[in-house]
Amino acid sequence: MKLIIAYIQPEKLNDVKQALFQADVKKMSVTNSLGCGQQGGYLETYRGVPTEVNLLKKIRLEIAVNDDFVDPTVDAIIRGAETGNIGDGKIFIVDLAECIRIRTREKGKVAIG
């Protein structure tokens, strides 16, 4: 089992969700995040003072999947999030030692989906 963590542009969340649904990945968790990446930030002005904003708004996805679902999930995220521009985001994959469904106390593979 793997835990997939993805950072994407906020406005792409709907597209990514669609792509994941099509790939039959229907469970996920979403948080707000600020990110610093290759997209160096941009210049805002406030009251005439130029300000470099280098923590950009991002969406953080966390998706736990069984091993055979890793590639489809990654592909779906890329499909939904890619625009070709800097700032499109990144995907991190971590080994998942265990997964437990609270309601049923099921563990492992069956609990994930």
Place this chain on the structure above:
Amino acid sequence: MKLIIAYIQPEKLNDVKQALFQADVKKMSVTNSLGCGQQGGYLETYRGVPTEVNLLKKIRLEIAVNDDFVDPTVDAIIRGAETGNIGDGKIFIVDLAECIRIRTREKGKVAIG
């Protein structure tokens, strides 16, 4: 050492906190999260337009524990969060390679608690 990530219903946070305290787990980190799971979302209406909300509000807990604390922690979370309904949440466990307390630079087991 393990990193336990749990998604629970927001209104169960207090119960889970109590259960964890009783299990002598007193350190944790909490974030807001939106989740998509088996609980398929629900129907809201706004200005007469029915809207399917499928990102539900959840609380994300992150708790780093030594290995012998994993089971008591998981049990405590389940005790606090379980109602038997869909949406009760899920627990993910990840191996923790290292843990460092910033103040003392202590590492490993002693740093966790």
Place this chain on the structure above:
Amino acid sequence: MKLIIAYIQPEKLNDVKQALFQADVKKMSVTNSLGCGQQGGYLETYRGVPTEVNLLKKIRLEIAVNDDFVDPTVDAIIRGAETGNIGDGKIFIVDLAECIRIRTREKGKVAIG
């Protein structure tokens, strides 16, 4: 590759960012978090009712780095966040199985930086 998760005091974020930049770590993700740690919380009063606040505001950093960057990154975080007081925060390190840049689909070491 490692995923470094750090909890720090909100007011130290700028210092930590500076320290990381000096250590040539320029990518990171930041979220808000509430934390329970050794810093036991503090007493607020609201309308004359004393209230123990035991979920304190923290900043959560997530930084994916190549293995040779782990120590410099940890050092930089400590340098920026340390005040010597309880509540300074904690660093957790998790193995990172894979890293993918969405824009280019690059994987692994090259994708991280």
Place this chain on the structure above:
Amino acid sequence: MKKVVKCMAVLIMLMPAASPLLAQETAVAPAATIQPINVVWTLVAAFLVFFMQAGFAMVETGFTRAKNAGNIVMKNMYDFAVGSIVFFILGYGLMFGDSIGGLLGGSKFFLSSASPGSPDGLWQYAFWLFQCVFAATAATIVSGAMAERTKFVTYLIYSMVISAVIYPISGHWIWGGGWLSNLGFVDFAGSTVVHSVGGWAAMMGSIFLGARIGKYGPDGRPRAIPGHSIPLAALGVFILWFGWFGFNPGSTTSGENLSIGFIAVNTNLAAAAGALAAMATIWIKSGKPDVSMSLNGALAGLVAITAGCASVSPLSSIFIGLIAGIVVVLSVELFDFVFKIDDPVGAISVHGVCGALGTLLVGVFAEAPYAGEGINGLLYGGGFRLLGIQALGVLSVFAWTVVTTGILFLILKRTIGLRVSKSEELRGLDIEEHGMESYSGFQIFTNQ
């Protein structure tokens, strides 16, 4: 004109002070030139009092949690909407109709006393609007104390009954030519008529409802449930203070009555003093100038001066404000720690307790030069006479409100129910009762 008892009472009350002027005016100027300024003044004041609804909505929203914000504003809007309609149909007649034994009015339903064909007939409309916004104020006070756990539909029914029946009847006793006014009871702008009625109804509602989940720990100790927007609450207090300049000076329902000047000054000074005293009190007790209690202090001063604003000197107004500011803090703590009645916004203490207090203090601070000939409080040689009458009025209205709203809430509890389910309360009334969130897009810890 002779039916406009409140207005009359005011005129009579102020006569001794202002009479040389008023008499003269009435003699010299033709009646026709007198009316417009009174109608304009009364309407402008009514508009300001209407605006207090926005103040209540903001205070109550600000002092409660984000997950119930939409529900609170709905309650504030609909007690006014319902109240306007039923006060038109029934309430006004019970309050200002021809008195049946000094107990209630029996005519003027559907505003039948007004007509577009004569100056007096036209004046009745303006007077009705002024009274209507007062009735709605009494009703809306309750929403704060019952916030975050009351069923919406139950609240609508409650607000209908208070505006149609409960408020008008005790109001009749004092402003409608009823028995209390005949005794010489002084409540110029409604510390008792409006605020105490609202405050005691709030108390009964809160008792019948019980405390919000999480308000009292297993040990019975109260916990703070902080409000979600102090800026909106502060805005609400500013709006209320602003509206009070219609509430008190407007209660002359006469712009010719030059007393409106000192009534406005008294109103302002009492509010300022109330704010200062409450801040000082909570600062001493808890070590910090608590914002929400300080805001309550300004309101406490305003409520307290409402009864006596046309009967006391500016200096006395400062004292009344100071006393109210101290009392409101002690009272909030009394209800919270001792009686364990959960009142999220402090409505019982601000409106009930300080309304009663302010009414009693008229019996202490009233002075003939302001109050009218022969009307003196304890400190100005009037002895205990006025104080006694004031106490009688306070107690009568307390008894009336507690009994009637008690019966009302009991019936509602037994029938459609007062309170939402536990899970609705936890998830928030906005989602459960109205199917939406008030702060869409914002990340909010809804576990609070």
Place this chain on the structure above:
Amino acid sequence: MKKVVKCMAVLIMLMPAASPLLAQETAVAPAATIQPINVVWTLVAAFLVFFMQAGFAMVETGFTRAKNAGNIVMKNMYDFAVGSIVFFILGYGLMFGDSIGGLLGGSKFFLSSASPGSPDGLWQYAFWLFQCVFAATAATIVSGAMAERTKFVTYLIYSMVISAVIYPISGHWIWGGGWLSNLGFVDFAGSTVVHSVGGWAAMMGSIFLGARIGKYGPDGRPRAIPGHSIPLAALGVFILWFGWFGFNPGSTTSGENLSIGFIAVNTNLAAAAGALAAMATIWIKSGKPDVSMSLNGALAGLVAITAGCASVSPLSSIFIGLIAGIVVVLSVELFDFVFKIDDPVGAISVHGVCGALGTLLVGVFAEAPYAGEGINGLLYGGGFRLLGIQALGVLSVFAWTVVTTGILFLILKRTIGLRVSKSEELRGLDIEEHGMESYSGFQIFTNQ
């Protein structure tokens, strides 16, 4: 004075009802004592109507998303700023200048009719201010319907044109001595003159813009895009309701005209009834008392009573409010589900549809004792005559507004463009058009 047509029209209209009084006054009191109360009343009313700008800003901000909040308030502030200047230069003259064939005014540009040297000259200033805030109201209605996707600079140009030309010309027909007023068309405070013009312009703007991204699914079904702050929206509605007490009663532009009392009462009752009816309707249809639709209901009642507030009885006002409250809900759904015109705040239904509705209902509910001798609607023996004139007025103004704003938006679309780019819309207009965020520090899901 004879040029102040609106005021005159009003006086004449109300004469029969109030004339014994007014005549008498005019006879007895010297002219000099009459003026101040009228100037004071008109100014105070104008201030209240000005404050409605804040109400619109809050309603529109509250009903849209956080990422566009700064842009909305800018539009609300600048349509007023631009409108004030161009109405001073051009608009007022087109509306109230000497009539050219009953179609438009041709003098009084740069407020040249006013002068500081005489009472009448001074009065003109007050009258101008009152008219200026009305013009700005019509302009600002549109910002809500075009919210979250319109280019800022385009919006500035649109608001310049509507305040300078489009609103004043149809306004001239009705209030400036133009052809509709000569026919006996009744629109006392502007259901048609102000609200319908704004509402139909909003409709055209919304059509030319197209719906917001995400508003309609691939299946064409509408989706909810919830507003980000219900408390601010509710505050806005309270402010609007408050301001409407200037809008309607103030439209006498005379404080001596004692009809202001029943006009205020009618305004209040229709708003209350509108709120109740809309809540009931949406409750029945969707199972929940939707907050945002309920707030729209109060506004619908207010818009609908605006035309007839000086012509109908309080009881009729309640009926007008009830009808408007039901219609506004149906209309919102019609535009949303059937016409698929994306109107984030319901401006078309509230102002356009209920403005027209209210104007027509004058032809049903008008009663001579209120409206003036011989002016009776369908229910009071007047037959279809008045209703016919009202319908003619409604249609003429609809046609005028749809055609002129249609041309305007077409030109704007073809030249500088109406709409921001897709990515600007997604990221939010605050960042893209103004370079900042409205809620700095708050965590907001900007993907919504």
Place this chain on the structure above:
Amino acid sequence: MKKVVKCMAVLIMLMPAASPLLAQETAVAPAATIQPINVVWTLVAAFLVFFMQAGFAMVETGFTRAKNAGNIVMKNMYDFAVGSIVFFILGYGLMFGDSIGGLLGGSKFFLSSASPGSPDGLWQYAFWLFQCVFAATAATIVSGAMAERTKFVTYLIYSMVISAVIYPISGHWIWGGGWLSNLGFVDFAGSTVVHSVGGWAAMMGSIFLGARIGKYGPDGRPRAIPGHSIPLAALGVFILWFGWFGFNPGSTTSGENLSIGFIAVNTNLAAAAGALAAMATIWIKSGKPDVSMSLNGALAGLVAITAGCASVSPLSSIFIGLIAGIVVVLSVELFDFVFKIDDPVGAISVHGVCGALGTLLVGVFAEAPYAGEGINGLLYGGGFRLLGIQALGVLSVFAWTVVTTGILFLILKRTIGLRVSKSEELRGLDIEEHGMESYSGFQIFTNQ
């Protein structure tokens, strides 16, 4: 009546323009019928000016960070509460008491000039309230510039001193019959008396405090610290604009004075022009129509027209507004980039600089038909005479305020301290000074 110098000054000033009317009125109508309209007008205006406190609170809250929001509203509420009490005790007497050598007043403490027994005695109350809300305006301006880092208790002491002593004394010079008024200095509604005093005090406070942590980078370059709620800031500006209709036209303290019409028009046009000019200026300079600077522009126009609103034509008002709108942007940047004085809300530029500017521009744009016989500015044949007197007044008040508030802040700094500790400032004044958060439940990045 002869002691009411400001009012008198106004009457005299306006006499030439309106005198045929006024004289006539006074002759024909009995005195008793004149008073009510003046009292009503003055009170309504005072209420509007009071409401500006809410406007200041919202603007200052909106333009600062969420972690200090409660602290800001407390400062706004308590400078008014403290100010009301001390102005009652001391300030009013120093300002309007019998003049001691044209420098300060020496009677009327505790409002002893008022009494409930006569029309004039009653009038004094209304006049006091109007003056009291003005004094509080001057005090509250400062809270914005000192926001986010000032100790609460220090702020309370400062606000006591300014309302009790500093503001009243320079006010006496101009409105209390002091030396500047005798020279013919024109400051009708207080560009200098109120706004400049507040603005210069704000400047001194900001200098003594130093900049907020993080405002200036290690390279000395300013950084933006964005406000946390643009909608509340915009609401505040709308409320201020609304309140200004009490501030300026109300300064006639006479509803009979028909000049109130053009004063209101001037006020509105200058605000609109100021908003437009500021937006255009910042748009050109930074490429975007910055919201917060645009909002400042409307306020700049309002402040600038305050001195001359009764002395210039509507067209001149537009020019004054335009100039102020440009100047405010340049001034904000001057203080921010060059002087490096950290003023979170732009109070120094809006109130200090534009207050002085507006006062000087009276000497340029004043015209006899509006200003009164013989009062002409540079452009209308008056030469440099008036401009010279205006400059003298501006400089005198600048010197007075800078010196006295300088001493005050120095003493406060040396004794109880001006500024909170570094960690308090970082964590936010709400938690540290008041023990609570203003937006409980919301997730906010408090590192900002």
